[in-house]
Amino acid sequence: MSFLRIEHLRKSYGSLEILKDISLEIEEGGFLVLVGPSGCGKSTLLNSIAGLEPITSGDILINDKSVVGLHPSKRDIAMVFQSYALYPNMTVGGNIAFGMEIRGVPKEEREASIQRVADMLQIGHLLDRKPSQLSGGQRQRVAMGRALVRDPQVFLFDEPLSNLDAKLRIDMRTEIKRLHARMGTTIVYVTHDQVEAMTLATRIAVLKDGILQQFGSPSEIYNNPENVFVADFMGSPAMNLLTARVEADGSALRVSLARDGGEPLRLSIPNAPSGLSNYAGKEVLFGIRPEALTDMDGADRNAGSIGEGDCLIEVVEPAGSDTFAVTRLGGKEVVARLRADADIRAGETSRLAFNLDKVVYFDPKTEQRIR
Amino acid sequence: MDNRSRLQELLPKIVLAPSLIVVLIFVYGFIAYTGFLSMTDSKMLPSYGFVGLSNYSKLWALPHWWRAISNLAIFASLYIVISSVLGLGLAILLDQKIRAEGLLRPIYLYPMALSFIVTGTAWKWFLDPGIGLENTMHLWGWDSFSFTWIKDRNYAIYCVVIAAVWQSSGFVMAMFxxxxxxxxxxxxxxxxxxxxxxxxxxxxxIIPMMRPVFLSAFVVLAHLAIKAYDLVVALTGGGPGQATELPATFMYSYTFTRNQMGIGASSAIIMLAMIFSIIIPYLYSELRGEKRP
Known part of the structure; x- marks a missing residue:
């Protein structure tokens, strides 16, 4: 049963429509990540859930009760902000207790709650300091403490990690995931970082220009993107999207990828999606993630069908754990992800394995998935 | 080439030198000269008979000076408090994303563009019972209306406060x-x-977060209050009697009209000390604040 439900949400400023008919839902204890490039409306959507911005039409339900029109403090939510938004004139303890103070919670109870949260986040020694005396990571913890102490039905996180340096960001990411596992509270989390989205979410909603592009589990989003935008946005390094020509090969289909200075590379696809036969003789976008394009020894042994082709390697980038090789197919640069010790040299031709199970096809005009 | 690069190095110093010299002589030189005069037996003209600190003891024995000091205490405290409160209030109201803010802000800020002489003269007419507010009310038929503070020894200082607040609160509002x-x-x-x-x-x-603004406003308003001269001269001329005498008007009258230059100079030095006692801690806290990462 869904715990937080958003139904046909629309939001506009004057004639400018920020959110266009968004419908989402997340079960109790779920971790929903709203992800998209800046200006896609993800923060507006979060603020709408929080009640900090009025919505134009639609409905938002928490635990089957509509919260539209309710004041933010009456929605039983807590929010962590990008800038942490700590009250600079209050101590850490004062910051954490402020909400309870407003609600008239007695002092002993407040102290106990502060202590409980401080222990959970290991900020007990900071309680008497002012926010200006804290490091970024400590402020982040205090901001989370202020949210945790409310024990709300839904936590809202607005890009909470984007002001931290890279290492701390990964630590805090793990911490948030651990807290979520322990508390089991529903979380809605906004980020522009697709790695954060993949690692944290139980459900991901990808937004662009106020339109929900795709909503699904991380593996659905990653392996079965609905359109070119989602395919391109999720994953690092990004999915290779090359122009390929679909050719009929008897009853089967094959794709032909242009190669520099040579015959095009032809790959037969035994288990092509049924929609692809309509494109015989036409061009499609052939999407393959770098890890599905490897050296022959590194190919996935469980893959149903593997295509092979000789490609001229232009650049080799050893990254320690993997080696990335750049070649040129279908007129575009293509990144292949090989084993770290793969025997490969720039300027030479190497045989690469294409995991055809993992390939996705898009219509080049509508940019929608061909199924 | 060598000459040219040397010139380039010297040029800033050459350009700055005249103003530096002028400031050194006419600001710091004259401060020192005033300090020296305050310890001499100067009367109408400077004379150099050294008398130590006797001018200061004479000064603090003068009821006239005490009058100026107590007026300053009333004026400065009311002026600073009312301007800050009013400025903060206006700023909060203007910060509510209201329409026509761009029009309202300069309206409140505009009095600051006037000189204190203009403010003083305008308020003198406005507060004058014979031609200003009281007269207008009488013309409109409210015959019992009476507002004669500016002629009243006990209330005239509050008229100075009103005019000064009118002039400055818009500026404080802009700061807030x-x-x-x-x-x-x-x-x-x-x-x-x-x-x-x-x-x-x-x-x-939010208001606790405005602490640095309160501090800046206090420093600006306090030094305006201590050196207030032109407003009083234009508004009341220090009167009625000595009812609106402030240290600055006291200093002027003793130095230049009462032939007591030594005492006038010592009162100037006292005012300088008052201003330093406000500015130096302020600068200290500001500069120390900058060093923090």
Whole structure:
């Protein structure tokens, strides 16, 4: 049963429509990540859930009760902000207790709650300091403490990690995931970082220009993107999207990828999606993630069908754990992800394995998935 | 080439030298000269008979000087408090994303563009019972209306406060408005989620965040109050009697009209000490603040 439900949400400023008919839902204890490039409306959507911005039409339900029109403090939510938004004139303890103070919670109870949260986040020694005396990571913890102490039905996180340096960001990411596992509270989390989205979410909603592009589990989003935008946005390094020509090969289909200075590379696809036969003789976008394009020894042994082709390697980038090789197919640069010790040299031709199970096809005009 | 690069190095110093010399002589030189005069037996003209600190003891024995000091205490405290409160209030109201803010802001700020002489003269006419507010009310038929503070020994100093507040509160408002605009929006959102009402948000979070602005406003207003001269001269001329005498008008009258230059100079040095006692801690805290990362 869904715990937080958003139904046909629309939001506009004057004639400018920020959110266009968004419908989402997340079960109790779920971790929903709203992800998209800046200006896609993800923060507006979060603020709408929080009640900090009025919505134009639609409905938002928490635990089957509509919260539209309710004041933010009456929605039983807590929010962590990008800038942490700590009250600079209050101590850490004062910051954490402020909400309870407003609600008239007695002092002993407040102290106990502060202590409980401080222990959970290991900020007990900071309680008497002012926010200006804290490091970024400590402020982040205090901001989370202020949210945790409310024990709300839904936590809202607005890009909470984007002001931290890279290492701390990964630590805090793990911490948030651990807290979520322990508390089991529903979380809605906004980020522009697709790695954060993949690692944290139980459900991901990808937004662009106020339109929900795709909503699904991380593996659905990653392996079965609905359109070119989602395919391109999720994953690092990004999915290779090359122009390929679909050719009929008897009853089967094959794709032909242009190669520099040579015959095009032809790959037969035994288990092509049924929609692809309509494109015989036409061009499609052939999407393959770098890890599905490897050296022959590194190919996935469980893959149903593997295509092979000789490609001229232009650049080799050893990254320690993997080696990335750049070649040129279908007129575009293509990144292949090989084993770290793969025997490969720039300027030479190497045989690469294409995991055809993992390939996705898009219509080049509508940019929608061909199924 | 060598000459040219040497010239380039010297050029800033050459350009700055005249103004530096002028400032050294006419500001710091004359401060030192005033300090020296305050310890001489100068009367109408400077004379150089050294008398130590006797001018200071004479000064502090003068009821006239005590009058000026107590007037300054009334004037400065009311002026600073009312201007700050009014400026903060106006700034908070203007910060509510109201329409026509661009029009209202300069209207409040405009009095600061006038000189204190103009303000003083305008308020003199406005407060004058014979031609100003009282007269207008009488013409409109409210015959019992009476507003004669400017002619009243006990109340004239408050007229100076009114005129000075009118002039400065718009400026203080601009300072607070800049401070309010610097408040992170997310802090206000966080407070809303915590359930704080708008009044509580201002009282508990935003106004405490304005501490540095209060400090700046205090320093600006305090030094304006201590050196207030032109406003009093234009508005009341120090009168009625000595009712609106301030240290600056006292200093002028003893130095240049009463032939007591030694005492006048010592009162000037006392005013300098008052201003230093405000500015130096302020600069100290500001400069130390900058060094922090």
């Amino acid at each position: 408005l800049a401070g309010l605009r610097g408040v992170d929006n997310e802090i206000i959102k966080a407070a809303q989620i915590d359930g704080a009402s708008t009044v509580t948000v201002y009282r508990r979070i």
